[in-house]
Every structure is written in C-alpha cells, then in structure tokens.
Amino acid sequence: MTTTRRTQAQRRAEAEAALLMAAAELIDEQGVRSLTLARVGERAGYSRGLVTHHFGTKQALVARLARTAQAGFVPGLDGLPPGLDRLLRLIDGYVGQLGRMSVLNRVFLLLWAEAATAPDLAPVFRERGEAFRADLREELTAGIAEGTVRPDVAPEATATAIFAQLRGLGMHHLVDPGNTDTERLRAHVTEHWRRALTRT
Template sequence: MVARTSRRTQAERREQTGSALLRAAAELVVEGGVQALTLARVGERAGYSRGIVTHHFGSKKALVDALAKASQSGFVPEAPHEPGLDRLLHLIDGYIAALGGLRTMSRAFLLLWAEATTSPDLAETFRERDEHFRTDLRADVAAGVAAGTIRADLDPHDVAVAVLGQLRGIGLQHQLDPAAVPTERLRRVVADQWRRALVPTP
C-alpha cells in the first residue's frame, strides 16, 4: 500500500515538472521565437537543470512536439454535440472566442505554427497537428452530409482545409493586432457565414 502511494506521488511530481517545463518553453517562444528555445534555457526558466529537461523530453524536437500538442488544446473547445454541423459550428465559435483570452501556451502554438512554414525541423510536427485537426473537421462535415444538414455537393476535405485556414489566419491576425480582430463579434459572424455556406438550400 505504501509503495503504491509513493509511485503515485512520483508520477504527480513528474507531471508537475513536465507542465512547468512546457510553460517555460512557451514563454521563451513568445519572447524570442523558436530560436530562443534551448533545453538549457527551458530548464533555467523553469528552475530546473538542463538534465531534467533532457530526461523528460530527450531532445529539442521532442520538446517542441510536446509543446505543440499541449498548446493546441487551448483552442479546441469541448464538443457537447455528436459529429455534424452543430459540432463544427461550435468548434468554429469556440476557437475564435478563445483568441480573446490567449494564454502564453496558445500564443506559442500560433508562433510555432507560422514558423513551421520555413523550418523543416518544425514542419513535420505541425503538419501532423494540422492533419489531426482536419480529420476532426472532415468527420463533422461527412456526418452533416450523411444527416442532410450539410450540402451533399461539398467535399469534406476541402471544407476542412478552408475552415482550418480561416481559423489559423484569424489567430495570426489577432496575434499581430488584437484591437483589429474583435473576437466576440467575429466569432458569431464567422460561424454564421459557415452555417449559410454549408446548410442545404430549401
């Protein structure tokens, strides 16, 4: 019984350390881009040694992979609906709403995503994250088509690419000039645009 308690405490400590390291990595990215991200600087920022960072992640690429996965989750709202039109519109609305209160982790994700277009080291990770997102979007469109709530002449892949491109683009605009991107108004405008574009004409 004592051994199980000890293992649980060790696991909790490891999780806490990992979270602190990812927060430190996100802060460095926001402050100086991916070039500012080194294992030594992450450890120093988080109050640990470089050895702890290496022990947790093994390499800078693995650290960036973990940061990409952890930071992307800040944009995607919990989906209370089954796959289909309602879930798709909920995701669009929630993603843009989240931009209004961007945390450091989410800002780091957008910066890394933009940098991935010119960095082979980052490209693979962010292609994977985008494909994961497109997969969910395609599932919503396909389910909507099957249910008759989304036009049957639309290709799920094309819609997924367009939605993801718009959301990422709005996110980057907000990063550059928050005052020019009023998220509370825009979230409803964009969701309504997609509703009108996707719903079959009576």
C-alpha cells in the first residue's frame, strides 16, 4: 500500500482554506466584530500561532477572505468574449446565484456592509468594488465597440449603476430572503438592462 505525501505547498494551501472557512463560519454566525485569530484557529483545529503565521493580522485575514469569497461568484463566464452577451449573462447569473449563496458569499456581503463603518475594511472593499466595476466597464465598452450596446451609453456611470443594483439586491436577499424571488427577479433585471443598453 502506497501513500502520497503532501507537499509543503499543499499543506499550506489546505491550512489556509480551512482557516478562511473557519473565519467565514464565525462571521456568518456572530459577526465580524467577534472575530479573533484565536477563535479562527480553534474553529479550524489549529493554533492561533498558525493563523498569525499565515495571515499576520485580523485585517489581513479579512482582506483575504473578501477576495476569496468574491472570486468565481458567477460560473460559466470563462471563455466568453467581453460584450453585451457576457454582461447580460453576468447579471442573470449574479441574481440567480443570490438564491444559492454559500457561507462565503453571505460573508462577503456582511463584510461589505460592515466596511461602511469600519475604516480598516473600507480600502479592501473599495478595491473589490472597483475591480467589479472595471469588469462591467470592460463589458460595456466592448459592447459599444461591437455595436450591440448603444453608443450613447456612458460606461463609467452605467457600470456603477449595475454594480449598485446587484450588490443592493444581494443585501436585500440577505436581510429579507423570504421576500426575494431571485428566479423571477433574474429575468426582470436582465431584461431591464438589455432594453436599457440596446436600441430595441
């Protein structure tokens, strides 16, 4: 019987993933203010020293968690060229995913709301928000170039409006999930933006 020994990089990646999930679960259950490195280590089955070794500070841990939680929220977009079709799929997929949010997704929104009154979190979420808006601007600019988006659409302002609507719907679903029919909303919101961005 043979066993495959994990490399140091594999062990590190596994430990980081476990620590991030432990942090997410604690925030989801009790809020970010109750989070400590010691509690994260305990939840994950590691020492506080290992948490400090991997992340350094609570702020760095939360920043990594925010980036990890946002990555790949809408599946199925890889390989699609930028433009109107990809943008509408992103909008439809984002609203649809709200009905299937994981712990990481919920925690991202909780942290985003917390960033409004937490100076240490605000820079991380300004960065994540700008990255999302930049993606939206790219889709809009490509759509204008290919002729599928109206030429009078302002990419910057429109990207901000789409961003704000999607994040707002996420927060609404988080606060009042019983009154958010994401399957009905996704068709409505996607059609709204299709009409707003095209001549038809």
